[in-house]
Amino acid sequence: MTEVILTVTNPVGLHARPAKLFVETVRAYKSTVTIQNLSRPQTKELPVTAFNLLQIGVRQGHQIRLRASGEDEAEVIAALTKLVEENFGE
Amino acid sequence: MSMVLRGTGGASGLALGPAHHWKRAVTVADPPDESVEAALARFHAAQHAAAHRLRSLAERQRAAGLREADLFDAQAMLVEDETLTEGVTTLVLEGQPLTSAIQAVVAQMQAAIANLDDDYLRERAADIAAVGVELLRALTGEQTPLFIPPGAIVIADDLTPAETVDLPLHVAGFATAGGGPTSHTVILARSRGVPAVVGIGDAILRIPAGVNVLLDGDAATVMIDPDEDALQAAQDRMAALQAIRRRQMALRDQPGRLRDGRHIALWANIGRPAEARLAREYGAEGIGLFRTEFLFLDRETPPDEEEQYVAYRAVITEFPDRPIVIRTLDVGGDKPLPYLPIAAEANPFLGIRGIRLSMQRPDLFQVQVRALLRAAFHGDIWIMLPMIATPSELAWARAQMLDAAAALAAAGIDHRPDPPLGIMIETPAAVVMADQLAREAAFFSIGSNDLAQYTLAVDRGHPTLTTHYRTDDPAVWRMIDLAARAARQASIPIGICGELGGEPEAAVALAGLGLDELSMAPARIPVVKEHLAQTSWAEAQAAAARMLGESQRSSQ
Structure with a gap:
């Protein structure tokens, strides 16, 4: 399993376009990826889907933990990290 | 009462x-005694139809240059979401009719979000409700508006x-x-x-x-x-x-000018071909900056020559006999593209961007220049190079243009071999070398935002240095003045396509420096035009002198 903790810094958080890019990136790999919003302790660790992203409400400044398992787990985590760190290209 | x-x-x-x-015309009646297979088939067809409708709405918004397009893409993803699909499938397998299964799962999904202690997110529950509406609408089939x-x-x-x-x-x-x-x-x-x-x-x-x-x-x-x-x-x-x-709109069809008649062209900055119509409606006399980045963003491979050609020609349709200044790709390490990787840089604004990226990827530049030369056959297209710092960069681009023209001629493809090739003035180096650059460039256009940032050596996004980044600083205005003098000396036109040109007070002072053209967001044109029409040439020159710090009444 590969794990990373990231801070989301883009203004809308993981919603709308960023959410779309996030889900599409996960779909492009074979590994299963889960996400937990560490800044909302009451939310659960969930698989990355459009609805689940909406459900855990990641806003600007929130910390998220991503966990991937599968043959390309390192690659998918690297791709998602890049996406978040580069503010989804905005 | x-x-x-x-x-x-x-x-x-x-x-x-x-x-x-x-009232929403959604009247869904499930066929009586529908089999599980039939219900699931209808569900999947509705998901497909709703996602398709939302994606085409996204395209329509995008074509109109509206940012909200992404919202419809996000909704299309929700229509096909796993939680929704699994929830509805489970209920249908348990024997529940399709319509009520969808309503139940959408309600659960909404409730999950509505429980969050966050107003913004609670409103997002409306997104889920909207997805439910779109699905039910798709189940009912086509409707007359x-x-x-x-x-x-x-x-x-x-x-x-x-x-x-x-x-x-x-x-x-x-x-x-x-x-x-x-x-x-x-x-x-x-x-x-x-x-x-x-x-x-x-x-x-x-x-x-x-x-x-x-x-x-x-x-x-x-x-x-x-x-x-x-x-x-x-x-x-x-x-x-x-x-x-x-x-303001009464002035629409008049050219931009000062009270005593001195002409100053008011052009528009656009980021997508669809915005050209808006530019014309606001009375733009030309396009002073057509950013081409929209063609390159949000995709895995670069746009081909044909796609670019079509986009450039689309603007000619709105401005058939007016200048259209098209800027070649202007991206850098702060927002790299998937197919144009740029290694991490300590200082992306001093790194590979604008013309420097083109020089590292001449293959991409060739495709863009070919598309531009082909489009220039049909209208008055000017090609503008971003981030020029030295005359050698301009010379490189001109050689590329000659190569592209030769290749098009050899292939017998319609094109204009020699459209005006000009440069953005946004580095202090370009200002200092403006006399030499003006002999080689067909025109100058001031990029005031970057010029201010590089002149003052202040990151314009720096959170605590906002008072240090000022486009009204005399240093910035002296830079503009130097470039304008060099342009005049060489008899080439000089304009501005940074935000400064759209501010009425600054526009007057820029006119006073002798700029030929101001390019701005289309909606800014009427107010700037009105302001200029109330100002005399002498007043504009006095305003310019103040901005240059040449009198006691400084810009502060």
């Missing part, structure tokens, strides 16, 4: 018209984003019981320029059809059956707003 209802938010503007109750009389104020329980953009353009405004100030309905109304009030509560649904309604999107109020005084006040306000707009 008049009555005032208050909403929680709105989209700016005043509208007066008869109330028209809008409802008739809404022109000039009516639409009254609805709530509108999904898709329903909002589907309202006919002749609607005067709308008022909804549900929705909040950051709802997508409000954002979409704003981008369409339609006044709206949302979050009024159920009282709005009980007003009689056809009654006069005065909608005030700024105050977020709806006055039902307004009395004489209220009507008069509203009409005065509407008339005042219209008078300003009319006065």
Whole structure:
């Protein structure tokens, strides 16, 4: 399993376009990826889907933990990290 | 008797018209004794149809240059979401009819979000509700659009984003019981320029059809059956707003000029071909900056020559005999593209960007230049190079252009071999070398935002240095003045395409420096044009002198 903790810094958080890019990136790999919003302790660790992203409400400044398992787990985590760190290209 | 209802938010503007109750025409009846297989097949077909409709709405918004396009893509993803699919499938397998299964799962999903302790996210529950509406609508199949009389104020329980953009353009405004100030309905109304009030509560649904309604999107109020005084006040306000707009638009077909007749061209900055129409409506005399980044963003591979050619020609259709300045790809390490990786840089603004990236990827530059030369065969296209610092960069680009022209000629493809090739003035190096550059470039265009950043050595996004980054600093204005003198000496035109050109006071001073052209966001043109028309050449020159710090009355 590969794990990373990231801070989301883009203004809308993981919603709308960023959410779309996030889900599409996960779909492009074979590994299963889960996400937990560490800044909302009451939310659960969930698989990355459009609805689940909406459900855990990641806003600007929130910390998220991503966990991937599968043959390309390192690659998918690297791709998602890049996406978040580069503010989804905005 | 008049009555005032208050909403929680709105989209700016005043509208007066008869109330028209809008109802969603969704009447779904599941076939009796439908098999599980048949129900699931209908569900999947509806998911497919709804996602398709939302994605084509996204395309339509994108083509119109509206940012809200992404919202429809996000909704399309929700329509096909795993939680929804699994939830509905489970209920249908348990024997529940399809329609109620969808309604139940959508309600659960909404409840999950509505429980969050966050207003913004609670409003996102409306996104899920909208997805449910779109799915049920897809189940009912094609529908004829409802008739809404022109000039009516639409009254609805709530509108999904898709329903909002589907309202006919002749609607005067709308008022909804549900929705909040950051709802997508409000954002979409704003981008369409339609006044709206949302979050009024159920009282709005009980007003009689056809009654006069005065909608005030700024105050977020709806006055039902307004009395004489209220009507008069509203009409005065509407008339005042219209008078300003009319006065500015009356100048639309006149060229930009000072009071004593000195001409200064007002051109428009655009980021997508669709914005060219807007530019013309606001009276632009040309396109001073057409950014081409939209063609390159959000995709895995670069656009091919044909796609670029089509996009460039589209602008010629709106401006058939006017100059169209098209800037070659201007990206850098701060926002790299998937197919143009740039290794991490400590200082992306001093790194590989603009022309420097093109020089590292001449293959991409060739494709863009070929598309530009082909489009230039059909209209007055000028090619503009970003981030030029040295004459050798301009020479490199000219050699590339000659290569592209030779290849097109050899292949017998229509093109113009020698469109004007000019440069952005946005580095201090380009200003210092302006005399030499002016001999080689066909025109200059000041990129005031970057020029200020590089001249003052201040990151314009720096959180605590905002007072140090000033486009009214005399150092920046002396840079502009030096470039303008060099341009005049070499008899080439010089304009500006940074934000400075769209500020009326700055525009006057820029005219005073002798700039030939100011390019700005289309909506800025009427107000700048009016301001210039009230200023004499002597006043403009005095304003320029003040900006240069040449008198005691400095810009502070």
